Amino acid sequence: MGVKVRIPTPLQKLTNGKAEVECSAKNIAELVDALEKDYPGIKERLSEGGKVRRFINIYVNDEDIRFVNKEETVLKDGDNISIVPAIAGGRLKNEVERLGT
Amino acid sequence: MEFTEDQILRYSRHILLPEVGGEGQERLLNAKVVLVGAGGLGSPVGYYLAAAGVGTIGVIDNDRVEISNLQRQIAHNSSRIGVLKADSAKETYETLNHDVNVVTHKERLTSANIKNIIKDYDIVVDGSDNFPTRYLVNDACVMLKKTLISAAVFRFEGQLMSIYPGDGPCYRCLFEIPPPPGMVPSCQEAGILGAVTGVIGTLQATEVIKAILGIGEPLKGKLLLWNALDMSFRTVKVPKNRECPVCGEHPTIKELIDYEHFCSMSH
Ligand SMILES: [Zn+2]
Numbered sequence: 001m002g003v004k005v006r007i008p009t010p011l012q013k014l015t016n017g018k019a020e021v022e023c024s025a026k027n028i029a030e031l032v033d034a035l036e037k038d039y040p041g042i043k044e045r046l047s048e049g050g051k052v053r054r055f056i057n058i059y060v061n062d063e064d065i066r067f068v069n070k071e072e073t074v075l076k077d078g079d080n081i082s083i084v085p086a087i088a089g090g091r092l093k094n095e096v097e098r099l100g101t
Numbered sequence: 102m103e104f105t106e107d108q109i110l111r112y113s114r115h116i117l118l119p120e121v122g123g124e125g126q127e128r129l130l131n132a133k134v135v136l137v138g139a140g141g142l143g144s145p146v147g148y149y150l151a152a153a154g155v156g157t158i159g160v161i162d163n164d165r166v167e168i169s170n171l172q173r174q175i176a177h178n179s180s181r182i183g184v185l186k187a188d189s190a191k192e193t194y195e196t197l198n199h200d201v202n203v204v205t206h207k208e209r210l211t212s213a214n215i216k217n218i219i220k221d222y223d224i225v226v227d228g229s230d231n232f233p234t235r236y237l238v239n240d241a242c243v244m245l246k247k248t249l250i251s252a253a254v255f256r257f258e259g260q261l262m263s264i265y266p267g268d269g270p271c272y273r274c275l276f277e278i279p280p281p282p283g284m285v286p287s288c289q290e291a292g293i294l295g296a297v298t299g300v301i302g303t304l305q306a307t308e309v310i311k312a313i314l315g316i317g318e319p320l321k322g323k324l325l326l327w328n329a330l331d332m333s334f335r336t337v338k339v340p341k342n343r344e345c346p347v348c349g350e351h352p353t354i355k356e357l358i359d360y361e362h363f364c365s366m367s368h
Pocket of ligand 1: 272273275342345346349
């Protein structure tokens with residue numbers, strides 16, 4: 001038992017291409033640590049100093065954890081977790097170049 | 102308003118719908134909608150709005166058509182390579198429907214010009230392909246209280262949300278700040294299945310038409326997530342964030358932030 005976690009496309013490189021993974025955790029902070037154990041590098045992408053990054057949202061079922069109990073939001077068996085980053089479409093090549101200048 | 106015989110035929114499948122009828126069709130013909138970008142999303146949005154008889158369609162785009170656009174940007178075609186996308190889209194949409202007047206805005210959106218460009222439209226459609234524009238459009242729409250139908254796509258995924266400033270959350274309520282440059286996926290990851298832009302753009306056009314007609318439930322306070330690979334549609338709740346920097350109780354963003362400024366801030 002545990003929870004199911006939907007991994008967004010940009011992070012699937014870290015989960016060997018898997019779009020959904022299973023995890024066991026009591027709250028979001030534990031979940032991030034559990035994911036890091038299985039998929040090293042994911043914690044840094046998701047969070048900074050123990051806080052979920054501000055351009056990434058985590059949902060427990062359809063509730064945004066920022067409006068529940070943030071990283072302390074409690075999980076129960078069978079919950080569906082979604083990690084949803086801001087996305088902005090196609091022009092990433094120029095975007096990266098321009099942002100670099 | 103008197104419909105011509107041609108209009109009665111052209112819009113008959115709309116007029117037959119009790120939710121639209123002659124009155125709704127008249128509303129569509131009088132509506133003014135502006136598209137931010139005539140690319141993967143803007144193309145199908147404009148196409149369906151033109152077919153629906155949305156009377157005034159603004160197109161904001163200062164790029165030219167490239168061959169690599171044609172895999173998804175269906176407002177353009179092989180004979181238009183090198184043509185400004187705004188001009189190409191105007192020709193496509195006005196050829197489809199002479200009732201439509203396409204107004205081209207062949208400039209890059211900045212904090213200096215955005216308010217002036219969008220102020221005369223009822224609804225703004227964001228199909229932009231970069232974060233600075235996305236946040237600029239959101240903030241300007243909040244400040245001018247313009248309905249904003251916002252969508253984005255990435256590889257096999259799409260996101261869609263309808264923003265009614267003053268009555269529900271904005272894009273910054275959802276994602277407070279854009280990712281810093283280092284967190285943006287590299288160009289090699291930035292592929293997109295062409296049809297994905299068609300699905301999300303068509304959903305976006307549907308939200309625009311619903312907003313004009315005032316029918317159904319808008320995607321307000323909700324984010325629609327679609328994944329092409331498993332064909333899953335999901336919605337999650339987007340509460341209004343009281344601490345939102347632009348529409349919250351104590352906004353800290355009172356002036357538009359523009360592209361260059363945005364960059365220097367993120368350093
Ligand atoms: Zn807001």
